[in-house]
Amino acid sequence: MHLSQNEDPNFSLSKFESMLKTNDILFFDSSEFETIIYHYLETGKIALAKKAVKLGLEQHPTSTHLLLFRVEIYIFENKLEEAEDILASIDHLEPSNEEIYIQKANVYSKRNRHHKAIEMLQIALELTDDAADVYSLLAMEYLFLEDYENAKGNLMACLDIDDEDYSALYNLIFCYENLDQEDQAIAYLGKYIDINPYCEVAWHQIGKLYNKKKEYKKALEAYDFAIISDEYFIGAYLEKGKVLEKLNRFQEAIENYQITLELDDPTAFAFLRIGKCYEKMGVEDLALHYFNKAVEDDPLLDKAWIEFTNFYIRKKQFRKALYYINKALQIDEENIKYWKKYTYINQKLAFLEEAERGLRKCLELGNxxxxxxxxxxxxxxxxxxxxxxxxxxxxxxxxxxxxxxxxxxxxxxxxxxxxxxxxxxxxxxxxxxxxxxxxxxxxxxxxxxxxxxxxxxxxxxxxx
The missing domain is CATH 1.25.40.10 (Tetratricopeptide repeat domain)
Structure with a gap:
């Protein structure tokens, strides 16, 4: 059975893309253009969004919503004066349209005038039916100002409306940490979990906070609850593995890292951590095996090359260490610690000119x-x-x-x-x-x- 235009939600989009292929000009009502433009903006297809805005305004030149989409694109392209001109022209048309104030705030934010952006968003907050989005935008402006207390309040308001906004939850914990309020963050998450007992993200964040406080037993318990909430949550296994390493429970750490390799595509980070565990256990052949797997998976992971370097320094095999430190420096040549290792190795090999070069680089980099x-x-x-x-x-x-x-x-x-x-x-x-x-x-x-x-x-x- 064929769907009619009203029944098929993709009809407008298909019709528009068909028009682009044939160069025919078809008529769309303004709401259809809004749907098309929103889709292209959400999927990052800016060129198609611009075409849709252009055609939409040719057919509906007084549509405030379409003009606001043009403003949004101008802001994205950093054409702030053009955006301001349109906003000035439509300001009087719909004075109760919160989107006008949101876009004004975006322009002010782009100009680093965050206090003015906040003023616009506070007006938008009084007009909107979707307060969660505005609270989120307010929080971002306060974060730009490093005003973590006010950012925190807006993020809490956001989560009061939508407790599944995990981006807001992550940012809220970020604020707590910058205010050195880890205990308050744990208390907040505890109340959050009372309402959402199977929220793996919240348990994961509690684990990280306890880890930071070096309360490793509580951290492990939190990660276990995160895994119970979502047995496919790779981040919880990785963080649990890191805590187990700190407790010298290397075999258990390896088991958790191995689970991440089974759940998703293997990562160089997991290979690297497994290698470190084997090295600490004194199983050198397996340590080198996993370091090799790390660099095979990601040749640009400088930390893996450094593990090779450290391994051969400890073995006093300085020529091999030199090979690997050069690999790390090819990836990150502005890392002072790497240049210090480079200097140390060359001194051990009596390559004095190269050792001097390493120290010169350290000074050039601000050491x-x-x-x-x-x-x-x-x-x-x-x-x-x-x-x-x-x-x-x-x-x-x-x-x-x-x-x-x-x-x-x-x-x-x-x-x-x-x-x-x-x-x-x-x-x-x-x-x-x-x-x-x-x-x-x-x-x-x-x-x-x-x-x-x-x-x-x-x-x-x-x-x-």
Whole structure:
């Protein structure tokens, strides 16, 4: 039996797409255009939505709803002035249309005028029959302002209307955490579960909060309830596995990770965690097997390459470690921790130029620790790059003024490049700060340390 136009909910859409293929111009009433445009916007087909808006306004130029769809598309395309022009033109047509104020709020939000956006949404809230959506939008604006208390209130109002809005629930817990109110979050979720006892999302969030508080037994209980509520809830098995790892219950953790592999497509994360468990259990062949499976599943998972790196560092197989740290750096070359490992490995292999490069990258990436500067300078001294070592120490002074470790090195370097006056000046500064550190000169510049003039200055302060 064929469905009529009124019986078939997809009739308008099929008719519109058929029209596009034939280039015929067919008539649609404004509500049909609204259905078509909404469908395309929901499915992310913006180009088709724009075509539908254009044709719709050609047939119904005064339709406020169609004009508002054009505003929505303009906002999406960041054409904010065009959106504002339309909003100004229709403002007086339907002053009780909450969508006008919602779109005004969207424009203000795009301009980072979040307080004005909130004003518009509060007007919309008085006009709307769908308060949950407006509360949700208000919460987002408060989140942009990092006003977590007000965001929290609006998210609660949203959940009071629709307790299955899990996006609001996640954001609410996010607010509690940013306010350091974990106990209050747990209390809220407890009341929520009284009404929704089989809500796996709520149990999962309770587990994460108890995990954060290091109350691992309660966390495990919460994850078990999440799994009882939904035996296919992969997130609960993963989080339960992580807690079991912390409790050194590695075999049980592996079992939970294995369940996730059976429930859905295997993930590199699960393979990686299984590998870590086997490594902690001392089963090295299985640890490497699962690390391999992790990188096979996701070659861009830098954490898996780092596990290989750490494994071979512990085994003192530094050439293999170097291979794997290079793999990790190819994926994330701005990770300071990786460059520190790279430096350590190259030092162990006596690849001093590469080790120095690693420290230089650490400094370029903003790691201004004293140890980084000093280690780099010492490597440059060994490599005979005295001027570069001096520059490194002067840069260190900007972040770590009046450190004897720096002044002794500057003194020795000036002596090394035959600028004795500057060397004596910095040597005197160094011994005034801490004469005991003069051992630095004897270790890095033994020939300079043997000079009578140098020994005299150091001895003068050591004997005080």
């Amino acid at each position: 201004y620790e004293l140890e980084t500067y000093i280690t780099r300078a010492d490597l440059l001294i060994i490599l005979g790059e005295y001027n570069m070592a001096l520059q490194t120490m002067f840069e260190a002074c900007e972040f770590h003024p009046d450190y004897a470790e720096i002044e002794y090195r500057i003194a020795g370097l000036f002596f090394r490049i035959n600028e004795g006056d500057k060397g004596y000046y910095h040597l005197k500064n160094a011994v005034k700060i801490d004469a005991e550190y003069s051992v630095i000169v004897s270790e890095l510049f033994p020939d300079i340390f043997e000079r009578d003039s140098v020994k005299h200055i150091i001895g003068k302060y050591l004997n005080k």
